[in-house]
Amino acid sequence: MRKIRLWTATSILAVSFATGASAQNIDWQIFTEPFVTSAHAQEINWQKVDDALGRKPAVSGDVRRYGFPRSDLTVTLDGVTIKPALALGGWVAFKPMHGEAMVMGDLVLLESEINPVMLKMIEGGLDITAVHNHLLRASPATFYMHVGGHGDPARMAAAIHDALAVSKTPLSMPAAAAPPPAVDLDTAQLDQIMGAKGQANGGVYQFNVPRRDPVSMDGTTMTPPAPLGAAIGINFQPTGGGKAAITGDFVLTNDEVNPVIKALRANGIDVTAVHSHMLDEQPRLFFLHFWAVDDALKLAKGLRAALDKTASAKS
Structure with a gap:
């Protein structure tokens, strides 16, 4: 495939120069x-x-x-x-x-x-x-x-x-199921605290926060990042009375791992795993998983404190 691409590029250049185009005028x-x-x-x-x-x-x-x-x-x-x-x-x-x-x-x-x-x-x-x-x-x-x-x-x-x-x-494929229950949380408040817009999915309120800088693998930029697992994922499942179970994963560079751990633990959120998901991505990334069950807005503030320790994109 690389040979084909090189041949194509060479052919285009040959035609361009034959017709008097200069290297400066070619649309690279x-x-x-x-x-x-x-x-x-x-x-x-x-x-x-x-x-x-x-x-x-x-x-x-x-x-x-x-x-x-x-x-x-x-x-x-x-x-x-x-x-x-x-x-x-x-x-x-x-x-x-x-x-x-x-x-x-x-x-x-x-x-x-x-x-x-x-x-x-x-x-x-x-x-x-x-x-x-x-x-x-x-x-x-x-x-x-x-x-x-x-x-x-x-x-x-x-x-x-x-x-x-x-x-x-x-x-x-499962038979068509009944619509999932509405997310029994103050989602507008969650959006405001998290600084991002969440989405309901299967009775869970989900946030996907991309990193500020691009991630690549084998020379290909991993875009869009969320469906490829390269965005920070945060999920809230209502448990009643304004409370929620939260879990997900932070996508971190090495220098962000311990600041995020400290921010989560300071806010009563358990860190359940720190590890890699990929082998040759650039920059090298680590994935930190978490869990807690508590007041949803309180937990959102703790998660926001952890997000502030990352180079994540701003809404």
Whole structure:
């Protein structure tokens, strides 16, 4: 593919110089990644990916994200029954890259499912980039397998489907469910405190706060960041009486990790994990997971104090 791109660039230059164009007059923007990505996005037959995964994606820009929530599990923590949108929403996302596609994802698994799924992923040519917890004390315990790959998107989708098939992850699209209950929280106040606009999803109020500076992987900018797991994610699940369970992950550079830990702990929010999700992103990032159950507005103020320790984008 790089040879093809080099040949294309050389051919354009040859024609340009033959017609009297100078290097100063050539529009070099035609060689930039957005141009190449856009062209390649149109070449990919995404219907084959949809068919392999058995579902339709949420599309953001040129990223297609497929959800695999663990709706089959009943997971409780500190007396809270966790909704899939709070902490059990497995996913994979595809982005055109170098003429093919990159895939990355975060799959929710039981302990007994980790190695069978991992083996099938490896057999399918995909990479395992992390395996770890996001929560503590949950029953049953859940683990999170981060995966990645680069190649033909339909082939990778088939490998992901085959791997998930050895777990109990629901692979058939569920029948149309009743609308989720309204989020019983003062969401306007939450937006004001957090300095961002949240969105209701599956009975959970969610914030996605991108980092100020771009994140790249294999020379490709990870945009839009939220569907690729490169934005700070904060979730509120109402528990009644203005209280909420909160969890999610902060996306941090190394110098931000301990200031954020201190800010969260000073506000009564537990830190449940600090680890990597990817292997070769730039800049190097760390993902910090948290948990608390308390007054929602109080918790929002603590989360805002932690956000202030990060180089996150301002609304």
